[in-house]
Amino acid sequence: MAGIRSAAPPILLVYLLAGWTKSLEILPSPDPEEKAVGDSVMLRCQFTLDGRDIGPLDIEWSRTPPDPTASQIIIIDYSGDRVYETSVEDMKGRVHFSSVDPKNGDASINITRLRSTDAGMYHCKVKKSPGSRTRPMKLDVSMKPSPPTCLVDGTQEIGKDAVLKCLSVGTPPITYFWTKEGSSHMLPSTAIADVSAGTLKVRNASMDNSGVYKCTAKNRVGSSECFIRLAVSSSSNNGGKIAGAIIGVLLALLLIAVIIWFILRRKKKKTTYEKEEPFEIREDVPAPKSRVSTARSYTVDSQRSSLGSMSPSNMEAYKTHYDRLAIDENERPPAHSPTLTPSFKVAAPSLSRMGAVPVMIPAQHRDGSIV
Known part of the structure; x- marks a missing residue:
């Protein structure tokens, strides 16, 4: 019996310590979705307290740098009912607590105007003696596709293959989707689209394939669009356009030649007139030598x-x-x-x-x- 009584105090102490350590809890929440550059994000960190947590409340947010050997960087801190903003130069003015009074159980923060350098691991640490809890979370920041460039590669003649191209820049992978503007938004039956390369090949093009086509470039964080017109025509029409362009160029050259000839002719006439202009020579009348009757x-x-x-x-x-x-x-x-x-x-x-x-x-x- 004596042995039993001696073992009771250590067991009770373990239960008491376990109750104290479990009094402070950080509620589970999912990691934030992948965000695009320029967007805003909320990193959630909500916690609960117990009457047995009697120490001062400290909340600390830190970020793990890309170098795993480097120490964590504190980006914002709450201690003694006061908020201490970050000293990290590239995050100044962009990190704030979501709640006006974080001690009420909401230690979440907002990061605005996201940059690609903001991606990484973040740690929310809540301390109130005798308890302390830390929750890590990952933030992914990507660049959404830039407005793509649309163009028609090659000829647009009847019976030949017309190739439409779409190119955008952003965080890979980027997928491309083509549609034809109109009531049905359906592509021609002879069209072959490559979602990864961004090309649309219309085989054996006809006049019915003419129209406006839209390309949508999309990745995990956003999308962008561009439009291009396909004008399928016969080769004779193309020949007429080429002949008209050549005639226009020849007429322009002829006009320039006439202007140059007129200028040279006028200059030559002016030079001839200056050469033929007589020079007037005057001779003073000599005075009489003597007075005679x-x-x-x-x-x-x-x-x-x-x-x-x-x-x-x-x-x-x-x-x-x-x-x-x-x-x-x-x-x-x-x-x-x-x-x-x-x-x-x-x-x-x-x-x-x-x-x-x-x-x-x-x-x-x-x-x-x-x-």
Whole structure:
């Protein structure tokens, strides 16, 4: 009996400790679904307390870095009725407690504007002496498909195969689905779709296959769409389009050639006009050497003009008289008589027989200027 009594206190102590450790519990909840970049997510962590939990309440959220050898990073903390935000640079301002007062049993957090680097393992740890519980959860962050690019590869002629292509970028795997816009949204019976490559091949295309086709790129976190028009036509129509394009190009080249020819012609005409333009040369009238009377000037100039019109054979007969007249004119001081009569005159008939030509002498003013 003594042995039984001695064993009772240790068993009771074990039961008491077991009751204390089970008083703090974190309720089970599923892991969050895979999220896309830019979305928001709630990481659930709800717990229950018992009257035997008398210590201060501490809630700590941490994230396991990609490097398994590195220690966990605390992203948010609640202690002493106060929230301490994360010091992790790439998560500042994006992590918050879902509840205004986490001590009421809700330690869940929200992460906004998700990034691909937010993916990983997260740990919710709740402590209230003498109990402590930790719940891990995994967060997957993926990139949804980008708006795909749709195009028609190859020819669109009747009787030939038309190939439609669709390409998008995102977290694999990405699957592609083709539909034809219209009442039925059914693809042609001769169409073959490749969901992984994103191609749609319409064999032996006909005019009925023409229309608008839609491609939907989808992965686990989202989807995107694009549209493309298939216009199946005969080869003759295509030839007409090609001929029209060639004619248009030739007309454009001809217009350019005409413009260039007009510019060169105008430039050449301008250059020719500049070469043919005469240059005006002006010669100043020399001043008179001396003042002579009108009569002397008329007589002397008349004789000189008459002599200048004679032939060289007739000049010898009058050379002596001409020299004497010039000497008398230079040696005689200037006179102011109104009329000077030369000592020798030649009659007009004689001058005509000698071959002289009558010349009209313009009238002169007293100071020698021409009137």
